[in-house]
Amino acid sequence: MQLSLNEDQTQVLDFIDSLAKPFATVPMHDVSLALESAELDEALVENGFLDVMAVEELGPVTAALVVEKLARLPFAIEAAASAMVRPLIDPELPRPLCLVEEGKTRKPLRFLRPGATVVVVGPSGVKSFAATEEMIAPAQEDTLYGYPVAFLTSLPESMTAHDVDPAEITRAWRVGMAAEAAGLLGGALDSTVTYVCERKQFGRPLATFQGMRHRLAEDQVMTNSVYWIAMRAAGTGDAGDAAMALLHAQEAAKRVCYDYHQFLGGMGMTLEHPLHLWTYRLKLLTAELGGRGAQGLAAAEALWG
């Protein structure tokens, strides 16, 4: 048991901090529903941050730390699937990666665009294909989810089959989503805390009212424990840990997204405040992999058979 960051991990995270600094805030007057940056994405790829899992001294926990760190940014980055799942399938698969459960292709797919690699995971195995224009329908333009999303309208006749265990891919997928949710929870909490410390009503900051302080403190407890169980799931590689991590993250997401928009009042309903970038990503992640019920059943199966 050794829960502090090692020197390599500290270095990787410090490097990401300096590289992502220009992207730490939303550009002035930007009111995008989903914010992306090709420049940031390219810099992350060039510097190998999405490939740390394969580096022996770094491994899956460092990959989870990278995913968590990046998810704190207001910019959406396809990091979890690329950094934590792709190395297990084929490290050369072109990004972005869109993971989809077999038979459940009706849902909005994050980062789906021509050229993206769609990975279908299910009982019949793990298969992938490159998405083309004809198979994609755009989502409604003012879709609220803070990610770019689109729909798959058809599947190609043939896909590349990968010789990997779908259960293992699902496990890594859960860990990646839990790590991403941990970062989103952290980003949303920071954003909310800043607001309630500045906003004054009745002559004092909102943050001085106990009705809000206790709920925010409970949200911190959830955020902190999601971080730790996500890192643990990355470290142990255990199927039960992975299912519990995503279950706990999805539980936390449901709770805090409601709280934070309440705390921001009218401001939280506008696009002038960036809170929605974290909360609406979290909301979409609550639907990932079948949501809490599916994670709960998977965890129960792993723990108690």
Next chain:
Amino acid sequence: MQFEWTEEQDAFRYKIRDFLHANLPDDWEKFSEHGPASPALTAFAREFCVKLADAGILFPHWPREMGGEGLGPWEQQILAEEMWIAGEPRGGQYMNVNWIGPTLEKYGTPEQKARYLEPITKGQSLWCQGFSEPDAGSDLAALRTRAELKDGNYVINGQKIWTSYAGLADTCFLLTRTSDDRKRGITIILVPMDTPGITVRQIPSLIGEGDIHEVFFDDVTVPESARFGDEGQAWEIVGYSLRNERLGIPRFRLARAALDRAVQMLKDAGEFDSEYVKIEAARCAALCEAAGTANYAVVQRRVDGLVIGAESSSARYATVMAERVVCEFVVEFVPEGLAGASPYLKMHHQRGIVAGVAAGSAEIQLNIIASEVLELPREPR
């Protein structure tokens, strides 16, 4: 970061498990229902702790100069986990080795160390903690039990409440007021419980026999040498002690063990097929494991020699959440467990429901998190 135990740590855990297996009586589970503060368990612990001392696992985490083996915080954690999930066969003596001993070592006079440490190391003493009062619970600094220095003696008058183990304890770690300066007017006095003028009355409780008392002090007179630390130093010393106490009980581990028992009972009854029950059980497990890992992150700070601050309150609150859902799960799906079908589940329930109240209420932990972790501006007073 690395989330596996080392071989040595695993070996230490198995050494404790083997010891427990070999030394707990066959009917232990039923017996442990008596509760850690009951006369039956206190008497049992007096024999059991001697065996633990002989086997070198009563206080192996104490430094060598105190007679321990100098094992680290992880081993202390493992020891606490194994004892707690076994139903705490050390009874109230867990406090001795968790915080009373180390606090005596840090702040005690040579005479106090000589008098009190040896019985602790031999598994032969029982302490009680004279902190809470009828009007000073969460607001501990409001305490009013007075100690007045007269002719080289402290004369103590007042009342304590809750005071686990008071009925059978030999010594009280007593907080008294020596001046009106709120926090800086509090002084610790180590009071032998057989001193004339002390009256202990047990209060029947939900959490087991012998756990909650009223203790009255009427002109209780002890020599000035019974003072622990300086006058007015109590707040600092208690802060030091509670940091050990807050991490001291690995409740999340017992909650998880109780959950596993409840699931097994459901499976045996053929009632674990419901998807709803499975999902609820998984939610409980996730909260237990998330709390456990958050607690481990605090242990890591001890390992690294860092100050333990408000993050321990966050980990503790996570544990409170886990305890709550497991207690609720058992009552909802295995209600027979608390009515005779499982002494273990009843034992867990009686320890679990107190998680958010004992050693500093959950709401106080939330205040600490708000002010010190989130750094929110404080409420106006």
